[in-house]
Amino acid sequence: MHDVEGDTTFCASCSEPLIVRDWYELLDYRLGEDGACPKCSAKLAGWFDAKAGTFGRRRYRVAM
Numbered sequence: 001m002h003d004v005e006g007d008t009t010f011c012a013s014c015s016e017p018l019i020v021r022d023w024y025e026l027l028d029y030r031l032g033e034d035g036a037c038p039k040c041s042a043k044l045a046g047w048f049d050a051k052a053g054t055f056g057r058r059r060y061r062v063a064m
């Protein structure tokens with residue numbers, strides 16, 4: 001059993017799911033390169049720390 005919701009990072013401002021993780025696999029990634037929500041443009045606080053700390057596998061999709 002695993003909990004996709006528990007690994008999902010939501011926008012603090014509009015609650016849009018921004019980073020959906022299922023264990024090590026990144027299912028969806030919606031942040032701009034500046035770490036901002038594409039829906040409301042709020043910056044995701046702490047995102048750059050998270051990127052450095054938890055993205056060892058670097059398997060994220062790049063949305064063009």
Ligand SMILES: [Zn+2]
Nearest residue numbers: 011014037040
């Ligand atoms: Zn947002």
